[in-house]
Amino acid sequence: LTGLGLMAIPGVGPVVAAGWLAATAVGAVGGAVVGGAAGGIIGAMTESGVPENDAHVYAEGVRRGGTMVTARVEDDLVPDAEEILKQYNSVDIARRRNEYEAGGWTGFDPTADVYTGDDLEGARGRRNV
Template sequence: MKTITGLFDTYDDANDAVGELEATGVPRSDISIVANNSTGWHKGETSEAGEDAATGAGVGAVVGGAGGLLTGLGLMAIPGVGPVVAAGWLAATAVGAVGGAVVGGAAGGIIGAMTQSGVPENDAHVYAEGVRRGGTMVTAKVEDNLVPNAEQILKQYNSVDIAGRRKEYEAGGWTGFDPTADVYTGDDLDRAKGRRDI
């Protein structure tokens, strides 16, 4: 079993990759998705935790499993990232689920969850920062015989070159994901996207 991860600039590309991973035999329970929701594009269950998401505090719901991965997207907050839409094992691992209810915040937990599942720490920081800056991350636990297909699927659906993205971030002074960093707003995300499009 190997953990593969892809960062996508758009939720739609990530969503398509998830569908293709499932079609090739990766169980839904082994796939996670975490997408930035600073612009409020996903209107999930509203709660006080959802309202607190902009400050990086509080948790809405972590979902997945029986209800289906993508049909069960839930809102949560990750300090330094802000409001995200998440589903699957990675989100549950990042915040710790107790009897289906989420406790605490994901303060840096996303880095720990990724590294515990085999993602190199250096890369985990880039993935977390990518979500902070408006991206969507897909992580899957994949049987060894499916790894080449799964990696090809992530590339096919426009996953970001992590080494290139790291260089881009570092050129701007970034040194690693900081869970205490200010949350990107919709305007910040637009500016960041505009720089990549140039």
């Protein structure tokens, strides 16, 4: 657990993070506007090359109690990394976006209340991961 840090991300709440995304998010949380999106987790992801519309879905997933795992790997190792991650209940981002939108969601809102207790259980119960 050495190197892990706890930070508060607006709209998400406390997050344990490490590595390159954590370092980028810390800068974004400090108020930077990155990639056309307000700072925080969206800014960190868009700065790292994640399309903004996907970054909103990932951020909303974390807000709803999900876990996001990222890895920065050499180009020739991307297929191996993707294969490893697919073995562990990875989420189809397009399907998850459709599920959120079917419920009226239009995008990640950093000012929204953080999911807690019953909200988290309800969100997890509705998901097919």
